[in-house]
Amino acid sequence: MAGNLRNGRPYRALCVWQRNLGLPCWLCGHNIAYEITGPEAGKHPLAFTLDHLVPLSRGGDLLDPANARSAHRRCNSARGNRTSIKQPRASRRW
Ligand SMILES: [Zn+2]
Numbered sequence: 684m685a686g687n688l689r690n691g692r693p694y695r696a697l698c699v700w701q702r703n704l705g706l707p708c709w710l711c712g713h714n715i716a717y718e719i720t721g722p723e724a725g726k727h728p729l730a731f732t733l734d735h736l737v738p739l740s741r742g743g744d745l746l747d748p749a750n751a752r753s754a755h756r757r758c759n760s761a762r763g764n765r766t767s768i769k770q771p772r773a774s775r776r777w
Pocket residue numbers: 708709710711712713754755758
């Protein structure tokens with residue numbers, strides 16, 4: 684299962700690698716609070732999370748550094764919640 688890869692060493696190494704780049708959030712462009720580590724980072728909205736350019740649900744590679752992006756926790760989860768893009772309803776119902 685792909686989900687189990689998140690607990691693996693390659694994934695952790697990628698997290699560290701991406702974090703060390705010190706990049707701003709790729710979703711909103713603001714600086715990430717890299718000083719927040721440990722348990723705090725697990726709940727702080729501005730803490731670093733590893734995001735993916737191509738979502739895993741669309742075939743993106745979990746462990747490919749080229750697919751890795753730095754994101755705020757809040758931005759990452761806000762994006763993750765949007766699993767389906769709503770199609771604008773045709774309003775021309777004459
Ligand atoms: Zn952000």
